[in-house]
Amino acid sequence: MSTTHPSTGRPSRLSWLVRLRRDRSLLLMAVPAVVLLVVFNYVPLFGLLTAFQDYDPLVGVWHSDWAGLEQFRQLLGDPLFWESTVNTLYLSFVQLVLFFPIPVALALLLNSVLSQRLRNFIQSVVYLPHFFSWVLAITVFQQMLGGAGVLNQFLRTHDIGAWDIMTNPHTFALLVTSQAIWKEAGWSIIVFLAALAAINTDLYEAAAADGAGRWRRLWHITLPGLRGVIVLMLVLRLGNALSVGFEQFLVQRDAVGHDAADVLDTFSFYYGIATGNYSYGAAAGLFKSIISLLLIWGANKLAHAFGEDGLYRR
Numbered sequence: 001m002s003t004t005h006p007s008t009g010r011p012s013r014l015s016w017l018v019r020l021r022r023d024r025s026l027l028l029m030a031v032p033a034v035v036l037l038v039v040f041n042y043v044p045l046f047g048l049l050t051a052f053q054d055y056d057p058l059v060g061v062w063h064s065d066w067a068g069l070e071q072f073r074q075l076l077g078d079p080l081f082w083e084s085t086v087n088t089l090y091l092s093f094v095q096l097v098l099f100f101p102i103p104v105a106l107a108l109l110l111n112s113v114l115s116q117r118l119r120n121f122i123q124s125v126v127y128l129p130h131f132f133s134w135v136l137a138i139t140v141f142q143q144m145l146g147g148a149g150v151l152n153q154f155l156r157t158h159d160i161g162a163w164d165i166m167t168n169p170h171t172f173a174l175l176v177t178s179q180a181i182w183k184e185a186g187w188s189i190i191v192f193l194a195a196l197a198a199i200n201t202d203l204y205e206a207a208a209a210d211g212a213g214r215w216r217r218l219w220h221i222t223l224p225g226l227r228g229v230i231v232l233m234l235v236l237r238l239g240n241a242l243s244v245g246f247e248q249f250l251v252q253r254d255a256v257g258h259d260a261a262d263v264l265d266t267f268s269f270y271y272g273i274a275t276g277n278y279s280y281g282a283a284a285g286l287f288k289s290i291i292s293l294l295l296i297w298g299a300n301k302l303a304h305a306f307g308e309d310g311l312y313r314r
Contacts, residue, residue, distance in 0.1 A: 051282035071283035081284065083259065084267040088288075091263065092241040094173045095180060100237060102185045104230065107192035108222065126186030134247040137183045141175075142166055166252075169260035176248060191229060199225040231308040239296030242288050264288045 020027070046061075051071055053064040075081050106126065113119040129137060144150050145165040152162045165175060203221050212220070246265040253261040262270070264284060272281015 048282060048286055050279050051286045053279055055279040055282070057278065067279065071279050072287070075280065075283050075287065078271075080262070080271065081267060084262045084264050087260070088242050088244060088263040091173050091176065091244045095177050095244065096237060096241065098174075098177050099181050099185070100234065102181050103188035104192055104226065106185060107189040107196060108218070110189065110193065111196045123186070126189070128186070129183045130187035132183060134183075134245070135251060137179060138248070138251050141179055141182075167255045169256040172252075172256045172260045176245070176252070179248065180245070188233075191233060192226060195226050195229040196222070228308055231303045231306065235296060235299040235303055238299040239292055241295055242292050 049061055050064070052066065052068060053061070054067045054070075055061070055064045110119055110122060113122065132140075142149060145163075146152070147162060147164075147166070149166075151165075155162060165171065168175075199221065204217055207217050207221060242264055244263050244265075246263075246269070249261045249263055249266050250269070253266060258266075258270075265288075268281040268284040268288075272278060272284060
């Protein structure tokens with residue numbers, strides 16, 4: 001609802017008090033989410049001070065000795081840190097290439113299913129693993145692909161020999177990516193299905209009347225309609241690229257070894273929190289956050305270069 005200026009005839013901006021009364025119901029609905037965001041995302045930022053201290057939990061943040069950049073100097077000279085960084089970047093790249101296109105493809109396939117009952121059933125099946133914990137998800141893979149799993153039992157029964165999947169460090173990147181696809185791809189298609197529903201169906205009817213086949217309609221109508229959402233999700237994915245998953249790697253670290261499974265999150269835990277060196281772990285976490293911020297900034301700039309809004313407009 002907007003008002004018009006009596007002299008110019010142009011729309012005038014409502015005062016903040018009028019907008020507050022108008023949107024009070026929406027604002028009240030947003031309060032719990034804002035409180036959770038502040039408590040769990042912004043309040044913990046205070047703990048970043050420990051990255052610049054020789055933090056002692058017995059005396060607290062205010063009374064711990066100030067160390068300046070000493071933790072970062074030690075961090076940048078630690079070969080285990082660089083090994084974890086390389087593993088994180090490699091796993092992020094593999095998951096970006098193999099995982100990101102899957103939700104788009106699933107959304108396109110589900111959107112092509114004519115039966116609403118069948119579509120709802122497929123959606124329920126592919127959504128379900130999202131609600132499993134990583135421990136349960138990895139247990140399912142262990143029962144299927146582990147040394148005593150269904151696949152290896154079948155191979156031994158037919159004298160083919162066991163196939164080392166769950167404990168092979170050389171294929172660990174493909175293993176964790178397949179686990180992420182199985183667990184999260186179904187949930188990720190929600191945004192793309194919403195974007196598909198927003199595409200004007202008249203465009204498809206007009207294209208079909210002009211003789212455009214299914215693939216031409218897909219290429220000239222569907223994909224352009226999804227481009228903005230795809231770019232936005234890609235920017236968000238790149239910004240979260242270094243957070244490849246803590247619990248998933250923590251559970252499988254002993255099976256494949258730290259050389260393959262250590263990422264920045266597990267490095268912060270094992271060489272920071274687990275050893276009582278909280279400042280060292282906080283420095284590693286801050287380093288990861290800065291790199292993630294640079295990635296999301298660069299991805300947003302790239303989105304602007306392709307004519308998309310990204311996370312925010314220029």
